[in-house]
Amino acid sequence: xxxxxxxxxxxxxxxxxxxxxxxxxxxxxxxAFIGAPGWSSWxxxxxxxxxxxxxxxxxxxxxxxxxxxxxxxPAASMTAAIISGHYDWPAYVGILGGLGVGALVGxxxxxxxxxxxxxSLIVTIGTMFxxxxxxxxxxxxxxxSTSVSYVPDPITKSLLGHFIxxxxxxxxxxxxxxxxxxxxxLHISPMGNWVFAIGGDRETARNAGIPTRQLTVGLxxxxxxxxxxxxxxxxxxxxxxxxxxxxAFIFNSIMCVVIGGxxxxxxxxxxxxxxxxxxxxxxxxxxxxxxxxxSNIGSIIIGALLLAAVLSNDGFRALALRYATKKx
Amino acid sequence: xxxxxxxxxxxxxxxxxGPIDVLHDISLKVNAGEVLCLLGDNGAGKSTLIKTLAGVxxxxxxxxxxxxxxxxxxxxxDAADRGIATVHQFGGTFPLMTIGRSFFVGVEPxxxxxxxxxxxxxxxxxxxxxxxxxxxxxxxxxxxxxxxGLSGGERQSLAIARAVHFGARVLxxxxxxxxxxxxxxxxxxRIVLEAKKRGLAVIFITHQVTHAMAVGDHFAVLIRGALAxxxxxxxxxxxxxxxxxxxxxxxxxxxTEIESxxxxxxxxxxxxxx
Ligand SMILES: Nc1ncnc2c1ncn2[C@@H]1O[C@H](COP(=O)(O)OP(=O)(O)OP(=O)(O)O)[C@@H](O)[C@H]1O
Ligand SMILES: [Mg+2]
Numbered sequence: 001x002x003x004x005x006x007x008x009x010x011x012x013x014x015x016x017x018x019x020x021x022x023x024x025x026x027x028x029x030x031x032a033f034i035g036a037p038g039w040s041s042w043x044x045x046x047x048x049x050x051x052x053x054x055x056x057x058x059x060x061x062x063x064x065x066x067x068x069x070x071x072x073x074p075a076a077s078m079t080a081a082i083i084s085g086h087y088d089w090p091a092y093v094g095i096l097g098g099l100g101v102g103a104l105v106g107x108x109x110x111x112x113x114x115x116x117x118x119x120s121l122i123v124t125i126g127t128m129f130x131x132x133x134x135x136x137x138x139x140x141x142x143x144x145s146t147s148v149s150y151v152p153d154p155i156t157k158s159l160l161g162h163f164i165x166x167x168x169x170x171x172x173x174x175x176x177x178x179x180x181x182x183x184x185x186l187h188i189s190p191m192g193n194w195v196f197a198i199g200g201d202r203e204t205a206r207n208a209g210i211p212t213r214q215l216t217v218g219l220x221x222x223x224x225x226x227x228x229x230x231x232x233x234x235x236x237x238x239x240x241x242x243x244x245x246x247x248a249f250i251f252n253s254i255m256c257v258v259i260g261g262x263x264x265x266x267x268x269x270x271x272x273x274x275x276x277x278x279x280x281x282x283x284x285x286x287x288x289x290x291x292x293x294x295s296n297i298g299s300i301i302i303g304a305l306l307l308a309a310v311l312s313n314d315g316f317r318a319l320a321l322r323y324a325t326k327k328x
Numbered sequence: 329x330x331x332x333x334x335x336x337x338x339x340x341x342x343x344x345x346g347p348i349d350v351l352h353d354i355s356l357k358v359n360a361g362e363v364l365c366l367l368g369d370n371g372a373g374k375s376t377l378i379k380t381l382a383g384v385x386x387x388x389x390x391x392x393x394x395x396x397x398x399x400x401x402x403x404x405x406d407a408a409d410r411g412i413a414t415v416h417q418f419g420g421t422f423p424l425m426t427i428g429r430s431f432f433v434g435v436e437p438x439x440x441x442x443x444x445x446x447x448x449x450x451x452x453x454x455x456x457x458x459x460x461x462x463x464x465x466x467x468x469x470x471x472x473x474x475x476x477g478l479s480g481g482e483r484q485s486l487a488i489a490r491a492v493h494f495g496a497r498v499l500x501x502x503x504x505x506x507x508x509x510x511x512x513x514x515x516x517x518r519i520v521l522e523a524k525k526r527g528l529a530v531i532f533i534t535h536q537v538t539h540a541m542a543v544g545d546h547f548a549v550l551i552r553g554a555l556a557x558x559x560x561x562x563x564x565x566x567x568x569x570x571x572x573x574x575x576x577x578x579x580x581x582x583x584t585e586i587e588s589x590x591x592x593x594x595x596x597x598x599x600x601x602x
Contacts, residue, residue: 194434197430201421209434263424267425
């Protein structure tokens with residue numbers, strides 16, 4: 001790949017963004033931020049949001065949004081806690097129950113998005129409120145409380161809620177594994193082509209024989225499963241499930257994806273970009289604590305990064321197209 | 329001369345969208361190695377007709393035959409599987425995908441590494457570039473280029489090359505030259521002739537008489553959804569065709585009117601009539 005081709009890749013901007021942000025907080029955050037405490041704190045955050053950002057990013061490449069992840073995290077967490085904590089079933093039943101909730105919500109999202117003309121943004125806002133309401137209602141009905149505690153067995157704990165070295169959550173390993181799997185799916189397997197194609201032009205993709213509906217439903221199920229996985233991992237880590245919380249994942253996952261160079265309008269993006277965007281987001285998110293700066297500054301930086309990313313994504317798209325013409 | 333079986337034939341096809349009748353009783357034959365120009369004013373029903381052929385719409389009544397065999401398409405894929413390929417005005421392609429990837433959308437070439445199926449980028453790129461170069465577009469030589477970086481004519485050519493590569497027998501082109509400059513349009517017209525030479529049946533929609541005259545063997549004119557004329561090359565004059573395309577109104581006269589107006593008004597065209 002030529003230098004020019006590297007320069008016009010959106011990932012290049014993501015790497016630059018990450019390095020700049022890291023150096024900034026390294027300067028203010030001191031030794032703690034550069035050392036293991038800093039790395040573990042932002043990697044733990046990155047892993048949580050990153051697992052969700054991967055499928056949310058694929059959905060965005062395919063031209064769809066998923067807001068409902070914000071309600072699936074607590075719903076799955078609560079489901080697993082009620083099954084395994086309240087009813088005392090084995091952990092795997094609770095886990096399957098939680099994942100089932102995620103898959104079901106994902107399926108409903110996909111079904112509504114592909115069968116109706118309602119934009120996915122609206123559909124998934126709708127399912128988000130429904131799931132939020134159901135989670136609260138059922139938790140109060142069954143447990144009479146908005147939080148349920150659960151102490152997992154040691155094996156479950158070590159797989160899903162353990163802190164390696166007392167600092168690094170095992171989710172980081174899960175995140176890396178998911179990222180590799182998504183990389184294979186999007187960039188190496190033939191099916192990845194379909195994701196780009198439906199994001200570029202759904203109608204033409206369908207006419208080319210791509211099962212567009214099934215693919216979209218599948219991506220929503222993936223996204224539901226990923227959000228549920230994070231909810232379950234939170235339960236195993238903190239040993240308690242709350243009905244509230246999780247809303248932060250909505251904007252955070254979208255920010256990671258956009259900072260990572262995925263086009264809001266679909267059709268372009270990469271898994272490496274999404275991972276880099278997630279790391280950038282997490283560095284800012286945690287760097288702010290280490291640096292002792294006002295947390296509002298963190299919000300400002302995130303906002304500025306987001307705007308810069310949206311602008312440069314658009315710029316990169318224009319550049320990539322122009323470059324391709326000139327190259328000859 | 330023995331009558332050969334038409335590749336595609338319509339018999340008494342009607343299409344209505346609810347209460348709106350768009351196509352009335354269309355009977356039409358399309359032969360291999362022949363360019364059929366589908367002409368008609370805006371809203372005459374040309375796009376609706378080809379969408380019916382391509383399986384996007386189902387006829388409300390009437391029958392379709394391929395090689396004399398009755399067919400009925402439930403979805404575009406069915407028509408595509410029978411070798412009916414449609415190229416839309418902008419090539420219907422993916423601006424942010426590479427030439428190689430978009431060429432093989434839905435039929436990705438793969439190789440196997442252990443248990444994994446892998447998109448074979450090299451084969452995809454080489455095949456795509458070769459296919460379009462065979463049509464004389466030698467400027468396309470890198471399968472990693474983005475579609476969005478190609479000119480309109482190159483995109484059209486690529487889309488046509490793709491259809492031919494995947495064994496299309498009927499090539500449907502909806503206004504392929506509409507947005508193109510003179511040079512680009514002539515490129516596309518040459519590719520249309522090349523496709524015809526390879527034995528494809530081509531259905532070509534255009535609003536430009538010159539383009540139709542340049543490549544057409546067979547002309548069909550739609551006026552308000554009905555087949556107003558159906559004739560072979562040389563059977564009608566340019567003026568007659570122009571008239572028919574305007575829905576039977578004397579448009580040819582307008583040309584001469586404008587010319588004489590410009591002569592007497594120092595080159596200014598007449599103000600538009602309201
Ligand atoms: N899905 C639909 N529902 C209702 N009416 C339709 C539909 N599609 C087309 N029509 C109507 O059918 C008529 C013919 O449309 P069509 O697009 O086939 O015309 P056309 O000959 O291709 O015109 P143009 O030259 O402008 O492309 C129009 O009056 C249009 O409004
Ligand atoms: Mg039309």
